[in-house]
Amino acid sequence: KAGVTQTPRYLIKTRGQQVTLSCSPISGHRSVSWYQQTPGQGLQFLFEYFSETQRNKGNFPGRFSGRQFSNSRSEMNVSTLELGDSALYLCASSTGTAGNQPQHFGDGTRLSIL
Amino acid sequence: DQQVKQNSPSLSVQEGRISILNCDYTNSMFDYFLWYKKYPAEGPTFLISISSIKDKNEDGRFTVFLNKSAKHLSLHIVPSQPGDSAVYFCAASSASGGSYIPTFGRGTSLIVHP
Numbered sequence: 001k002a003g004v005t006q007t008p009r010y011l012i013k014t015r016g017q018q019v020t021l022s023c024s025p026i027s028g029h030r031s032v033s034w035y036q037q038t039p040g041q042g043l044q045f046l047f048e049y050f051s052e053t054q055r056n057k058g059n060f061p062g063r064f065s066g067r068q069f070s071n072s073r074s075e076m077n078v079s080t081l082e083l084g085d086s087a088l089y090l091c092a093s094s095t096g097t098a099g100n101q102p103q104h105f106g107d108g109t110r111l112s113i114l
Numbered sequence: 115d116q117q118v119k120q121n122s123p124s125l126s127v128q129e130g131r132i133s134i135l136n137c138d139y140t141n142s143m144f145d146y147f148l149w150y151k152k153y154p155a156e157g158p159t160f161l162i163s164i165s166s167i168k169d170k171n172e173d174g175r176f177t178v179f180l181n182k183s184a185k186h187l188s189l190h191i192v193p194s195q196p197g198d199s200a201v202y203f204c205a206a207s208s209a210s211g212g213s214y215i216p217t218f219g220r221g222t223s224l225i226v227h228p
Contacts, residue, residue, distance in 0.1 A: 004157070033216075042203065042220035043158070056215050090157055099207035099214025100146050105157030 002026065004106035006091050012112045018079040021109045025072050025093030031055075032074040033098045034066060037088040037108070046089075048098045049074055056098070078111075086113045117141045118206050120219035127226050133191040135222050137204030140185065144206040144217075149178060149189045152201045152221070161202075162189070194226045 005024040013019050025032050033056075034046040045058035049068035066076045072093075078085055088110050092103035119138045127133045135149075145166035150158035164171040164178045164187070171178050177190045191198055204219040 035218075040220060043205075043218040045215050045217070048215075058215065092157075097209070097214045099216050100209035102148060102160035102163060103216070105150075105159070107155065107157045 004091055004093050004104050006089075006106035006109050008109060009107065010110045010112075012114060013081050014114050015081055015083060017081050018077065019081060019111060021076045021078075021089055021091075021111075023074045023076070023091030023093075023106060025074070025091075026104055029093035029095050029104070030072055031094045031096060031098050032068055032072060033092045033094075033103060034074070034076050035090045035092065036060075037090060038086075043090065046076065050097070081113050083113050085111065087111060115140075116220075117144075118204055118217045118219040120202075120204055120222045122222050123220075124223040124225070127194045127224065129196055129226055129228050130193045133189075133194045133198065133224055133226065135189040135191075135202050135204075135224065137187045137189075137219055138185060139187075139206050141206070141208065141217075142185070143208040146207050146209050147178070147180060147187050148205045148216075149176075150203045150205065151198075152203060158203055191224075194224075196226050196228050199224055199226050 007022045031050045033048040035043040048056040052068045063079045068074045088108045090108045092105045094103045148163040149161040152158040180187045201221045207216045
C-alpha cells in the first residue's frame with residue numbers, strides 16, 4: 001500500500017512569491033492534515049480537510065490556505081512568502097478525524113525562502 | 115503557550131537499557147495521546163497511543179504510561195536498540211471536547227549507544 005506522497009521534496013522561493021505544495025494521501029484516507037515544523041517548535045497544526053471541507057484550522061495567518069479534491073488529494077498554498085515561512089511542511093492522512101486516531105505522515109516538503 | 119511539553123530536548127542511553135521519554139500537558143480536556151518517532155529526512159511514524167480511560171498501553175518493547183492527575187505521560191522502551199535513535203514526539207488531542215486538533219510537543223532526541 002503506497003504511503004503519503006508529498007511533492008516537491010525541496011523548494012526554494014524568494015520573499016513575496018507564492019507557493020503550492022501537494023499531498024496524495026493513502027488510498028481510502030479521507031482526512032488530510034497539514035503541519036509546519038521549524039527548528040525548536042515541533043509540529044504546528046495548520047489545517048485539516050475531510051471530504052473536501054476544511055474541518056479544523058490552526059493559528060496561522062490567512063496567507064496559508066488549502067483545499068482538498070474529490071480524490072482526497074490536497075494542496076496547500078502560501079502567498080506573499082516571508083523569511084519565517086522557511087520550514088518543513090508535513091502532510092498527514094487518516095481514515096477519520098485527525099484528533100482521535102493515528103496519522104500517517106509523508107516525508108515533507110522542505111521550503112526555503114531567500 | 116505550550117500545551118504539550120517535552121522538557122528534555124535530548125536523551126542518551128546505552129543499548130539494552132531502558133529509555134524513558136517524558137511528556138507533560140496542561141489542557142485537562144486532552145483525552146487521547148500518541149507517540150511518534152521521526153528519523154532525519156523522513157516524516158513522523160506512529161508508535162503507540164493511549165486514551166484517557168487507560169493508564170498503560172503496551173506494544174512489544176514500547177509501553178506508554180498515563181498519569182491523568184499529574185497530566186503526565188511517559189514512553190518506555192525496553193530494551194533500547196541503536197535503531198531506536200530518533201526524535202520522539204508526544205501528541206495530544208481532545209476528541210470528547212470537540213476540538214480534534216492534535217497538539218505536538220517539540221520532541222526529544224534519543225540516542226542509543228551500542
